[in-house]
Amino acid sequence: MANRQQKQVKQQGQSGQSGQTKKPSKETTKNYEQYVKQFTPKPKYFLNSIKAFVVGGLICSCALYIQNMLMDKGLNEKDAGAYVTVILICLAQLLTGIGVFDSLGKFAGAGVIVPITGFANSMVAPAIEYKKEGLVLGVGAKLFSIAGPVLVCGITTAAIVGMIAYFIK
Amino acid sequence: MDYLYAFLIGGGICLIGQILMDTTKLTIPRILVIFVVSGVILTGLGLYEPLVNLAKSGATVPLPGFGYSLAKGAMDGTEDGFLAALSGGIKNTAAGVAAAVAFGYIVALIFSPKSKR
Numbered sequence: 480m481a482n483r484q485q486k487q488v489k490q491q492g493q494s495g496q497s498g499q500t501k502k503p504s505k506e507t508t509k510n511y512e513q514y515v516k517q518f519t520p521k522p523k524y525f526l527n528s529i530k531a532f533v534v535g536g537l538i539c540s541c542a543l544y545i546q547n548m549l550m551d552k553g554l555n556e557k558d559a560g561a562y563v564t565v566i567l568i569c570l571a572q573l574l575t576g577i578g579v580f581d582s583l584g585k586f587a588g589a590g591v592i593v594p595i596t597g598f599a600n601s602m603v604a605p606a607i608e609y610k611k612e613g614l615v616l617g618v619g620a621k622l623f624s625i626a627g628p629v630l631v632c633g634i635t636t637a638a639i640v641g642m643i644a645y646f647i648k
Numbered sequence: 649m650d651y652l653y654a655f656l657i658g659g660g661i662c663l664i665g666q667i668l669m670d671t672t673k674l675t676i677p678r679i680l681v682i683f684v685v686s687g688v689i690l691t692g693l694g695l696y697e698p699l700v701n702l703a704k705s706g707a708t709v710p711l712p713g714f715g716y717s718l719a720k721g722a723m724d725g726t727e728d729g730f731l732a733a734l735s736g737g738i739k740n741t742a743a744g745v746a747a748a749v750a751f752g753y754i755v756a757l758i759f760s761p762k763s764k765r
Contacts, residue, residue: 528666535662535710536655543654543705560708565747567709572752576759589665592676593683594658594709599748601680606756618756622749625677629711630745633684633718637737640692641722645733648726 527588534590542567542594564595571596575603601625654706657699661710680711687715692723717741 549559690696721740725732
């Protein structure tokens with residue numbers, strides 16, 4: 480069945496190419512997209528969502544547990560929250576360095592990417608990958624290849640929000 | 649009870665991320681940016697603060713929480729004048745960013761790339 484359709488697509492592709500233009504016609508690309516679609520595995524929406532929900536929820540609950548523990552030791556809420564963030568970031572970066580985070584990410588998807596752990600991972604992963612390019616332009620620059628845009632967009636929006644709040648007041 | 653809310657809200661935010669990843673062609677960096685920016689905007693509109701009060705870590709640990717502390721710092725700073733409003737966001741997140749940069753650099757120096765299985 481798939482083979483037959485492949486032939487069809489091929490034929491249509493040829494007829495498309497035999498036209499005057501060298502670029503593949505719209506019809507050809509459309510057919511090709513359909514053809515590719517048949518073979519790309521569909522993501523298991525439900526299972527992925529459950530995994531992301533549970534893992535993400537667990538990370539947040541653990542974070543709350545650590546925060547409560549720190550607050551019991553006499554830290555105020557703001558400082559405890561900052562410590563929790565730092566702990567999570569360091570943990571995620573360490574796991575990325577060891578190579579465990581990759582498998583975690585494959586299993587939980589957004590469950591580990593959306594919490595702050597994903598931000599930490601996105602800094603270290605490209606930095607390690609480009610280590611060969613040197614300590615400045617390799618590690619130093621690639622540390623920000625994904626985190627950079629996040630920081631730029633976040634800080635810009637925050638500055639605008641701050642300005643608006645200042646002038647409205 | 650706090651833990652339940654943290655679990656539900658934190659899990660829910662991750663669930664939104666997973667759905668975005670599966671159903672749209674957005675790449676991961678774009679999703680990270682969308683989450684942080686939406687966190688900032690929601691905080692600016694005053695919609696994210698109730699969520700933080702309810703779920704605590706459940707709302708501050710996911711990336712919109714990063715946007716929340718950015719916007720919170722900027723908005724708290726407005727009481728101390730223009731400069732504080734400008735710098736408040738970065739000041740509020742300085743600990744996290746500094747830790748991420750410094751520790752990230754050290755980790756990247758120590759470990760070497762792993763071949764993908």
